[in-house]
Amino acid sequence: MTTIIDLTQDCTVFVHADAMESTCNDLHSCNPHRDVLSELSSITSTQSEVLDTVEQQPQQLRVYLRVRPFSKDELSNNEDQGCVVLENSQTVVLNAPKGSATMKSSEKGIGQAIHKFSFSQIFGPETKQADLFEATMKSQVCDYLEGKNALIFSYGVTNAGKTHTIQGSHKDPGILPRTLDVIFRHINGRQYENMDLKPYLGGDAQYLGPDQVKQERCTKATVFALLKEEHEPPRVSGVSSDLFRASTGSLSFSVSYDNTDNTVEFVNASSGERDRTQFAMWVAFYEIYNESVYDLLQAPTTSKTKRRPALRVCEDSVGDSYVRDLKWINVHNSEEACKILRVGNKNRSAASTKLNHSSSRRMKNSYIPFRESKLTRLFQSIFCGKGRASMIVNINQCASTYDETLHVMKFSAVAKQVIQVIPTKLQESFTPRLMGRDGKPLLRNGVIDDVALENYLSEEELLDDEDENDMSILPQEDLLNVVENLRTKLLAERRKNLVQEIEIRKEMGDAMLQQLMESEELRNRQVAKLKDSYQEKLENTFDLYKDALKDHAYQRALERVEDDYVPLDEFIAEQEKVEALEQKLSEMKQIMSGSTVGSSTVPTKDNSSQTESISPVNVDNGVTDAERCKILLEEKSALKKLCEQKEELIVLLEKKFVILNDTLQEAGERYHEKTSETETLQKRLADQTQDLERIAQDCREKDKELVLLKEELVKLSQKSPILSKPKRGFMANIRDSVTSPRTSTIGRTLRKSVRTEPLLKKKPFH
């Protein structure tokens, strides 16, 4: 199987080409489960004559670099800044241009501005398509025709030359049409015309019945019909004759499968064997987009809203991955193969146009780890040693895409490292077998192994949709059994799951309730604590404010008293003045009433003028009575005003007096309180002084007693020194304590007890 991939930024396109070799014997056997490859007889061909030295390296992955030339536009846009320098055929140096993120980082001391990479081989801008094919693909195509799997893929940023390298143009074909051309040149005249030998699962082939063959023909016609509306493009054959000259003149291949162990071995070509070999060539074309696999030979849906059906990736019995339900088309020449390529490209561009119109275009691609991607799964076996892989890294030399280019180079370096460390596995059996988890086949001699099946249908297996094995390889009856078994198991699993779910829900509910209650209680406790502390703080603050207000009011009252203070003498003098004036006023009123009574009988127009005219001219210091009266009236009103002011002042003062009185009273009360407290304390002090005196007195008495006792002791010891010796009683101790007070602890203790005991008995401290 050869797989050629165009690994673009957003999707990956695969073109599979499977060539199967077989003898003409047994080709019409219709048993689809026969291990057809084991029946293949040897085929002959001439062996490859020229092998590139680079390609002889035993690497799993060969990584080539192709640098495309600048376009005219790029040159006029100053994209040529010497970013890519080819040191030799295997080493390239990348120089970060000014303004690139790499240069900016290196200026900040992060990373470098110059990077060096080495490849299996580097192809510069001047490399022709034919030269690239010769140098990279020749030996791989040779291997493929010998029965080995091959994988070729390109990787690079957009506009780097991937499509040009893989597909090329009609005038300048890339490695895919060239490969097809070489293959068809090689199998020319030895093609197996019937369509009844078809690729099956990951790496097998199966015979088809007549109905299935009809179906295949119909499918092929349908696929080709998709191109009918197009103008027929110039035929590839015109170019392929050049190709033939360039690439196949000296090339010939041979391959043989051993009948017993299916190993592949080279067989020296002999013309007789070569004539008996026939080839059937099948191609498929699909893409992986956003981790979904789409068949590009499937006619696109006409509906604007309906999505393309995605295909599933399955594993066969030996663990080889394959795309299930993928369309394989039997092709007989490179023209047919290229038509398939055009159909796929057409469907691909139709799908991408539709995608651009639909909202799903704004869908963000989620990151899929390389190990778990569909791409890795599909080509795992090749990366693990069941074939050879080549990666062509495509780059442009533009300064504006330098950072992306550097990223591609780094990725390729890593990919090479990763793939090289995957251990090489031996070629495994091609027999399609479904293996259980314990490694035993599920089907032995057409009978299902119940134990193996039981193990196989483990819970995990049932639930894992992605990794399921393909049951379609079992016979129909067995399939029914498997389906029945699965149904029973599924029901049992569902029941079990339901019970488990109910239990888990209950457990979770209980746990949550418990947690809720606990947290509620904790919260209540915290709230109560907070409430208490706030209450306390509030009360303290309230007390503080109360005190502050009291002080303030008291201060204000004192200030006001000071402001409005009038000395008592002044006040009395003022009052006397007021009284004198009032008296004078009443006298004047009397005088006035007398004069008014005398003139009231005579009606006049103007009372005041009348009064003036008829009043006697009472000359006193030159002022008439009328004038005096007027003055007095004015004085009276002035005095009245003054009186009113003074009365207000008196009221105010009285109020202040009341306040002052209260304050004084309060102060007096406080003073009394303090005085009584002081008295109590003084009394207590006097009591304690008396106690002290009494104690001192006691001490003095005790001292006296002690002196007496000492004297007595001295006397006693002088009188009877012999008697004193054996008597080590109380008195002896006293003597000891007295004679050696510093050294005897007993003495000290005794003195202490003698001194304190009576005191304690007499009056205890309180």
Ligand SMILES: Nc1ncnc2c1ncn2[C@@H]1O[C@H](COP(=O)(O)OP(=O)(O)OP(=O)(O)O)[C@@H](O)[C@H]1O
């Ligand atoms: N080696 C080359 N020699 C001459 N022209 C080339 C070469 N490689 C690429 N080109 C031209 O550069 C342009 C971009 O190439 P191509 O379309 O193959 O890039 P790409 O990597 O497939 O881009 P995308 O990922 O966007 O499809 C095309 O016009 C192509 O013809």
